[in-house]
Amino acid sequence: MYSKGLIPLAVATVVAMGTAMALIFFYAPLDADQGFVQKIFYVHVPMAIVALCGFVAGGIMAIKHLRTGDRSWDLRSYVAIHLSIILGVGVLVTGAIWAKASWGHWWVWDEPVLVSFLVVFLLYCVYYPLRFAIEDPERQARYSSVFAIAAGAFVPLNFMAVRLAEAYTHPRVLSQTGGSLPGDMRLTFLVALAAMALLFVTLWKLELTAKHASLQLKKLRRRLDARVAA
């Protein structure tokens, strides 16, 4: 039921990723003062945007779960948050590399986006211990959804707070929204963003399919055991 359209989606992801890589390395110009290392921007920023959208999407799916009582929405929310956390590790690592290359430090506290991302990441890491410390599956789904909603609302609030705290000590030089990028850089960025979003959706569907299949298998096993025992 989840695998519908998975293959075309996977093909689209491969094509988009290939195009993005080609654009990054052969089309986008070298940055005037950062040079080659600036190209990590095309991986780092899309990854961060997709991860944050994944967190918020997880919250929205959790709302859907609580409203309808349909546990498949909890599974969707769980997989979205799970993938976003994995992307989050990538965001923090690439962010640190970029910071080292352009500012000379592995970590800079006066970069509000990076700092708020760390706080959000630390919060979402607690999703696993919370979820797996509850045994009853129905309650597990409900509590995880409540967490996903609270954390989803926390994401924008936290970004606001951290930005307010840092903004006045250190003016932001580089706008990461792509608003001030020259045309060819912006095109590359947008293609990279689309590729990352496609990758996320594909992995999400794949993971859902796998989870669903193993659940079905467990159900069949149980029925078989019952029949053998009888």
Place this chain on the structure above:
Amino acid sequence: MIGTARAILQKDLLLELRTKESVPAMTLFTLTVYVLFHFGLDRDSLDGELASGVLWVTLLLASIIGVSRLFGAEREQGGIVGLLLAPVDRTALWVAKAAALFLMLVAVELVAVPAFGLLLLGPSLGGALPELLVVLALGNVGIAAVGALVAALAAETRAHELIVPLLLLPLLVPVLISCAQATEPLLRQDAGPEDLGRWLGLLSLYDVVFVLLSVAVFDFLLED
């Protein structure tokens, strides 16, 4: 709903008065943390950023104790079943728990803030007091709202004492930012330019969002 909430709150306060479990422990904890900061920072008196940071980090750490004990009686004595069987609105339960936590924090701060002034703070506390009280009140509302939600989330999990601090502290980062930033100019030697309005605005927004959010989702916790 108000009546139910008041009844639960009365029960919690009575329990706290009789057992004297959370508030004395939290107060003692704050004093211990001051001593730790004195040695850790190797400073006899603090002012400005360092002072407001130490004060707020200490209060947040102490709130962990209160939050993890918030459903303590219910969990250990099985009182939760009684609460759940009672045909009352779950929101009343959240209101009561948040109010209990708020009052506990006030009780702790009645000792912890003057003690901070005596033990660690360089400038005198007197001049900063009116503004500081506003910041403390708004901060307590935020901690109480989030704390009651986190306590309920963690109450039914196996690794309860592990979940509470891990969940609570990141959620309280915006509270720490706005409270520490709002307090910082108040505790400076030479009272500098203040930016109280912005931080109190952010703090109020946080309080409103988490109060509304908790009311909205609390029905789904402790349901069975």
